[in-house]
Amino acid sequence: MRLLAICAAALLFICAACGGGMSTAEQAAAEMTGGGNPARGRAAIERYGCGTCHTIPGVRGADALVGPPLTQVASRSYVGGVLTNSPENMIRWIRDPRAVDSLTAMPTLGVTDQDARDIASYLYTLK
Numbered sequence: 001m002r003l004l005a006i007c008a009a010a011l012l013f014i015c016a017a018c019g020g021g022m023s024t025a026e027q028a029a030a031e032m033t034g035g036g037n038p039a040r041g042r043a044a045i046e047r048y049g050c051g052t053c054h055t056i057p058g059v060r061g062a063d064a065l066v067g068p069p070l071t072q073v074a075s076r077s078y079v080g081g082v083l084t085n086s087p088e089n090m091i092r093w094i095r096d097p098r099a100v101d102s103l104t105a106m107p108t109l110g111v112t113d114q115d116a117r118d119i120a121s122y123l124y125t126l127k
């Protein structure tokens with residue numbers, strides 16, 4: 001019984017150490033965005049319907065071409081053609097693209113700060 005408890009504790013420790021099952025790319029993206037969660041981000045992308053305009057690898061049904069494909073968006077130099085591609089700028093764009101560029105066709109969708117952070121962390125796994 002005691003051995004079982006020790007094994008369980010060791011397993012918990014290992015799981016915590018490896019970031020709860022995140023891949024290296026996901027861990028890096030989580031760190032870059034100050035604690036964004038890529039898995040939650042992917043779910044949020046589905047919820048907000050980003051895929052009705054964008055092709056986004058790994059997101060179910062996200063195959064539209066109204067806006068630019070977000071394939072390898074992590075490697076892009078600019079966000080929306082106006083902001084340098086940094087995590088803070090990516091979050092800013094996702095939250096309120098119209099405030100960044102009043103002429104952009106991307107609508108402001110009312111994405112919350114946490115959701116934008118999670119979404120940005122998912123996008124930063126797309127290298």
Ligand code: HEC
Nearest residue numbers: 048050053066067068076078079080081094104105106119
């Ligand atoms: C109604 C269509 C539409 C929806 C919905 C939409 N976008 Fe966009 N998005 C666009 C368009 C159009 C652009 C190009 C904007 C520009 O360059 O001014 C864009 C640009 C972007 C960019 C910058 C890409 C680059 O290469 O510069 C990102 C990142 C992005 N969108 C993420 C999202 C996310 C995340 C969502 C969901 C929360 C979303 N978009 C929802 C139309 C949309």
